[in-house]
Amino acid sequence: MVKSTDFDKDFVWGVAASAFQTEGAVDTDGKGLSIWDEFSRKKGKIFKGHVADISSDFYNHYTRDIALMKSMHINHFRFSFSWSRIFPNGIGEVNAKGVAFYDRVIELCLELGIKPWVTLYHWDLPLALQQKMGWVNRDIVDYFSEYVAFCINHFGDRVKHWMILNEPMVYTGAGYFLGIHAPGKKGVDNFIPAIHHSALSQAAGIRIAQQLRTDLEVGTTFSCSAIHPYTYKEKDIKAAKRVDALVNRLFVEPLNGLGYPTDELPFLKRIEKYMHPGDDDALFAEPDFIGIQNYTREVVKHSYFTPYINSSLVHAKKRVQDVTEMDWEIYPQSMHEMLHHFSKYNFKKIYVTENGAAFPDIVDNGNVNDIKRINYLQSNIAEILKAKNEGVNVNGYFVWSFTDNFEWAEGYRPRFGLVHIDYETQKRIIKASGHWYSNFLSEI
Numbered sequence: 001m002v003k004s005t006d007f008d009k010d011f012v013w014g015v016a017a018s019a020f021q022t023e024g025a026v027d028t029d030g031k032g033l034s035i036w037d038e039f040s041r042k043k044g045k046i047f048k049g050h051v052a053d054i055s056s057d058f059y060n061h062y063t064r065d066i067a068l069m070k071s072m073h074i075n076h077f078r079f080s081f082s083w084s085r086i087f088p089n090g091i092g093e094v095n096a097k098g099v100a101f102y103d104r105v106i107e108l109c110l111e112l113g114i115k116p117w118v119t120l121y122h123w124d125l126p127l128a129l130q131q132k133m134g135w136v137n138r139d140i141v142d143y144f145s146e147y148v149a150f151c152i153n154h155f156g157d158r159v160k161h162w163m164i165l166n167e168p169m170v171y172t173g174a175g176y177f178l179g180i181h182a183p184g185k186k187g188v189d190n191f192i193p194a195i196h197h198s199a200l201s202q203a204a205g206i207r208i209a210q211q212l213r214t215d216l217e218v219g220t221t222f223s224c225s226a227i228h229p230y231t232y233k234e235k236d237i238k239a240a241k242r243v244d245a246l247v248n249r250l251f252v253e254p255l256n257g258l259g260y261p262t263d264e265l266p267f268l269k270r271i272e273k274y275m276h277p278g279d280d281d282a283l284f285a286e287p288d289f290i291g292i293q294n295y296t297r298e299v300v301k302h303s304y305f306t307p308y309i310n311s312s313l314v315h316a317k318k319r320v321q322d323v324t325e326m327d328w329e330i331y332p333q334s335m336h337e338m339l340h341h342f343s344k345y346n347f348k349k350i351y352v353t354e355n356g357a358a359f360p361d362i363v364d365n366g367n368v369n370d371i372k373r374i375n376y377l378q379s380n381i382a383e384i385l386k387a388k389n390e391g392v393n394v395n396g397y398f399v400w401s402f403t404d405n406f407e408w409a410e411g412y413r414p415r416f417g418l419v420h421i422d423y424e425t426q427k428r429i430i431k432a433s434g435h436w437y438s439n440f441l442s443e444i
């Protein structure tokens with residue numbers, strides 16, 4: 001069985017979370033609303049109408065949560081800033097109380113010997129900026145740049161690890177094409193400009209952070225899944241290539257100076273309409289690392305009726321595969337394949353900034369015996385070790401997530417935590433997986 005001592009001494013082991021999913025305190029101490037605060041209030045958007053106004057209440061419980069983390073030997077904590085807690089209107093006036101909250105969180109981490117890894121954008125755009133069309137409006141690049149500069153100037157003396165964006169493919173795809181995530185916009189006329197302005201912001205954010213301070217590790221994170229054809233028929237193989245371009249190449253390639261993958265995705269050529277002179281260069285940056293986030297793989301087949309990509313997913317259940325509570329196939333080899341895929345781009349470092357699984361946990365006599373989650377984590381870590389031993393420059397791993405939290409459109413139904421949350425009482429129980437991770441880390 002895989003052990004932490006199979007990795008180098010300086011391999012980073014941590015846990016990940018995000019502001020909107022855990023903080024609650026939706027309008028406390030001057031916080032402005034975000035697109036998710038608004039979207040989750042709309043009828044029929046979230047499982048059983050759940051909202052994240054309280055969630056696991058990290059805003060009020062951060063002291064005990066971070067102390068619990070320390071007691072579990074976890075020394076790296078990835079979390080995000082809520083942009084509208086810092087700038088209630090997205091730009092302009094700073095909310096001192098919001099800034100003070102993150103100062104407290106960071107200082108407590110440092111006091112306990114936990115390194116904070118901050119994500120600047122984990123999907124909760126200030127609502128005030130969505131009223132200016134959000135990521136569809138090119139001005140977002142300037143608004144975002146101001147926010148990045150403020151955060152680096154204020155927190156950069158203490159926070160040394162930064163992630164500019166979390167999974168741009170997911171928030172542009174689900175939020176601006178499919179309309180199933182905030183802000184609920186649909187269609188290519190929203191999607192295409194949202195892609196381009198996110199890609200520009202991603203690169204601008206990296207450059208700004210690096211220019212402001214030279215003592216930081218600055219990166220950004222990408223969602224990814226191995227994409228496999230349903231059959232070996234030529235048309236299914238081609239369908240898999242298109243989906244792979246969309247899912248695994250769209251944001252990393254422009255950052256890497258390769259431009260958008262328009263050869264596989266002709267509909268993307270419409271992006272030219274939004275390109276200004278100099279944009280080809282502006283899309284490029286040299287991050288100190290990239291984060292990859294992998295949970296599953298997808299199997300796809302050719303489909304005449306699906307616009308733009310002529311491909312459709314063949315769901316895991318239909319293929320009679322083991323799935324998690326999200327209906328995501330359990331397929332740890334995807335991690336190995338994705339590490340090799342991203343390794344090709346030759347970035348300085350790769351971290352696995354998210355990986356984990358939701359299962360229907362049961363509290364029995366004060367215990368949660370989540371064996372399936374332990375197996376999932378172990379088998380993914382084993383795939384990382386394999387890739388590392390084959391030469392992939394992977395330097396760390398973060399479990400999603402420390403505690404159970406609000407899983408976007410799925411509400412509180414899926415539980416991803418190493419720590420169970422009773423949302424009625426805010427009681428925390430370390431699950432068997434949390435004890436397992438703690439023991440695993442104690443061997444280092």
Ligand code: FCB
Nearest residue numbers: 018166167170223400407
């Ligand atoms: C990722 C998100 C994260 C969480 C996990 C399950 O796509 O970055 O916030 O929802 O999925």
